[in-house]
Amino acid sequence: MAAYLIRRLLLMIPTLIGITFLVFMLIALSPGGIGAAQRFAGGSGQSGVDARAQQAYLEDRYGLDDPAVVQYVRWLGRISPLKFGTRDQRDPAGTIIRSPKPLKPIAMLGELWGTEDDLTAPGEVEPETLSDDSAVNNATYRKASGAYLLARLDYIAAQTNLRLALSTWGTAQGIRGVLNNKSKLNESKLRGLHIVEDGPVPQAVQDKGLDAASTYRDAQEAVIQAYERAITSYNTAQVQRDHLANVYAAKPYPQVGWSIIPGVLSLGPPDFGTSSSRSQPVLALIKTALPVTVLLNLIAIPIIYLIAIPSGILAATRAGTWFDVASGAMYVALWSIPVVWAGTLMIGFVANERSGLGWFYVAGLNSPEADGFAYLPSWPNGDFHRGFMLDTLLHLCLPVSCLVYAGFAVLSKQTRAAMLDNFSADYVRTAKAKGVADRVVVMRHVFRNSLLPVITIFAAVFPAMLAGSVVVEKIFTIPGMGKLVLDAINLRDRELLLANTLMIAGVNLLALLLADILYALADPRVTYD
């Protein structure tokens, strides 16, 4: 059994990598990007926003300008507890500080214009001498990192400017599509060209007339200026980066994790990153949403089991009677009602005080004044106060009903079918022949042996419990996992989506493993040795 468990656990690692890789690639290759959906949310665009500059900042901040595979490997490195290279540091505010990002080369420098020798090469890292006072070190690091960030952003702006200048220059000589649909430079379109300052205008452009030639010259001049600006800003940024690298190498903050082979391999906490749509650590977001979903399901699932299993047993013992037919028909009918429709009807008829019954609340988990309530219902001065627990339960009634009603059918039908199978087994006949009471036959023999399918269903239900129900959470404004995942998809929030995927996939795999173990516990015929 132990060997089996270890094998299964180890197999989970490649499976998880496979799942996250697929999801990562799906997001990376889908059109649109971070910020794009936010800009046009709901079909109303905000004019007056320079979306491109915002996009460039965001891409640099989240490293989206690298090839997708590189980004994936970087993400994997961050979430892995095994870390390669030097250990990260942690500042007093708890932020993980990594070694400064290197600068990207200037697009097609040397090929179109200038030479790569124009660029300052990165210097050797020589740790600076720091003081004993951590506050001083903090200030030194902050100053160096601020200066590098400014210089780096200036360089990014220069790069964007260069791309645009190259695009205009390409258009001036009839080359289309220099920028692709993600505003990236399509280098192959410009390959083989070279800019000569004050050089001749290409024949094809000259043939189009004087205006075209003049446009071409202006565009070429703009490209040269853009290259010069990019080189200057690159060199400035490189100096700042070297300085920051030296400060970082002196370890102004304590290091994170435990070293295994110094400078090469270490153990550290996984870092799930920061959500791009909410600018908050992903783990903090999950930590808020998960308990809500778990609470909902902790109430819903026992209700499903408490109603579906006994009625499945009854339906099996009274197969063919009116109860069997009626309960089966009712469960299937409930199963066929779409949750969106049922939820909206409940809000309109059960929750609305004016046109309906007004029994329950429509949204959220608590009333605004619930913080001041006592925990249990009470009657101070003879007036009824519902208390925190009852208030929460009243809020939960409608969402839980929505989660529950469709779940009866599958479980009760499964129980009924398994029970009927066992009823016709030899051991039941033997038990009955021995004169064992009917109740005992049903509960002790048949039901116990019909548990296997119920366990299978539990393995499927358990991960769904953590994933949350998108529809129910949306209708009743419940801030659970379903809503979090939906927002992450809509806003292309990669970090949040990946962390959720990893968690749900991990729990799924664990649930499957748990089901297999439960099989072995419930059925002595099943062994894994």
Add this chain to the structure above:
Amino acid sequence: MQNTFGLKDFVVLVLVSIVGVIGFLGMKQDDRRWEELRSAEEDTKQQLTTLIQIRDEITKGNTAHKAALRDVVREELSALDSRIEKLVNSAAAAGSVGTTGLPGSSNGQRRPAWARPGFAVTFPEPRRFVSDPEAQDEFQEGGEFFELFEGQPPKIVPFMYADVYGRRVLDGTVCEALGAYDSETLTLRGLLGEAWQYDPNGMWLRVKIQDAARFSDGRSVTAEDVRWTFHDFVFNPEFETERFRSTLNVIDHVEVISEKVVEFHFKEAVFTNLREAVLMFILPKHFYSQFTPTQLNQSTGLLMGSGPYRLEGLDVDSQWTPPRDIVLVRNENYWGEKPPLDTFRYRTIDNYAALLTSIENGEGHMMRGTQEQFRLKSRDVGFTDSFYTQQWANMRSGFSFLAWNCAERNGTPTPFADKRVRIAMTHLIDMERIRRDYYYGLGEICTGPFPVGGPQNSPDIVPLEYSIEKAKALLTEAGWIKKDGVLKNERGDRFSFEYTYGTGSTVGPKVGAYLRDQCALVGIECTPKPIDWAIYATTLNTRDFDCITLQWSQNNPESDPNQLWHSSSIENQGDNFTQWANPEADRLIELGRRSLDFNERMKVWHQLQKVIYDDQPYTFMMNPPWIRFISHDLGNVNTYPIGLDKHEIFMLP
């Protein structure tokens, strides 16, 4: 292995989960109470600090006391002086129009000490209540205004919030700027700014800050706060404030002249300079500068300003986080006139049916309704007995449109490159019907990119008439002849195009179906194509569409047409995505932007609107109105061109 799992165990399992739920709820409530306690403690601490400050001031040593007294007297005298000066000036300038062309402001003839010599000083009228609550019957102070939002703001930190809800929470309530728009006339009025001098050439602006202005913790608002907000907060690349940089980048730098005088320097003379500088929120440097960039970027509820309200229980360690209600309480230290309501509470319910039920059940005083809900509820007597159903166009309404690709799509010109075809398309659409059937009769049909009824909009332009005959004639003139039931040009190409709209849009598909039917009448093939909002930007940037629908929203009464209509915005994936280039429009845009005289500029915009109208790069559809359901429990609810002035509202007894 024994088979041991039986009914008994199952019941035990269920009981355990019930105990688990009860335990969890208990812990949850305890946590929430703990937070409540902390926020109460924080409030007490704040009040204590203020009290200590007052006590310190009172019990300062004799000499210091005299000096302080002298200072106070001097300050009072100078305030009195400036008030007299203002009165004299406003009397002198009564009836005259300001150099800035802003109605509602007056020019100084006498120059205060802080002013630059040789330039006129404008003393804007202070912000006012258009309908004074105290003058109303049944006026009373106190009470809570409970507003329901249809979307969850992830954060309410100034310059970092990302949506309209963030702005609704803090604009004018917690955060204030040097000036504010008048609710009714939409002219700039003074708020934190007492007076200003605006360079006649539009290159600088010097502002004198109100002496009395204080942040909610009692500290004075200074010129350094203004400089810090601009340079070290909004334009600090370490902060995630990009969204605001693109509009504020008309400002080159901010200079501190003295404690209460600040000067803005602009990059070029554009008409938006004054409003961008004057409407920028001023943040307390002493509060925000204590945080690291990561702390601020990840914060959700670090909100402090100088406004009449403050965030309840502002606590750095336990900040407001979604989905908790946002509660603003009255700032008892407020330096100006205090509004009547005690608190504002905001809660999110992101489902319109639930919103409506909630407000009907008495959980909420105001919500935004859909057009369909408005149609139903405005006729529901039971509902209108308890709620005002308001719909009105205002400066934030924006406009919806169909945009025609006026140049090439993937290297091939679209049929809409010909202006006659674009005009024919507008003739094909019965805008009254669209208004009646798809917008439920709400909103105004617009003829240009400026709000109907606003000064920028030309009243002389009427919508193009709905006429299939005219459309047919124009199409024939453009060389599209009907053959085999389909329009074809001389090369034999069929006239077919895609109509792109966003998935999830309610009006988009309806307009698409209507457009397809109308096009079929004249022999055009129209294929509606839904796309995800996330790829809208890419589609627009690559101009990969024939016809696309969208709605632009606005934040100011006067919009800058440069970004949408100038031909320079075609290149490099700019926002002129229809690729419409018109030299006359370019000339007018450049002229209008440089013109600092309001009336002159309006004339230019009217001409520009005519040029756009004649070319029809967009078929302008509607200015959809704001729709609000507001409880009758509230008094003095008025709709204005600015939207609503929540500070006027009070709770009826």
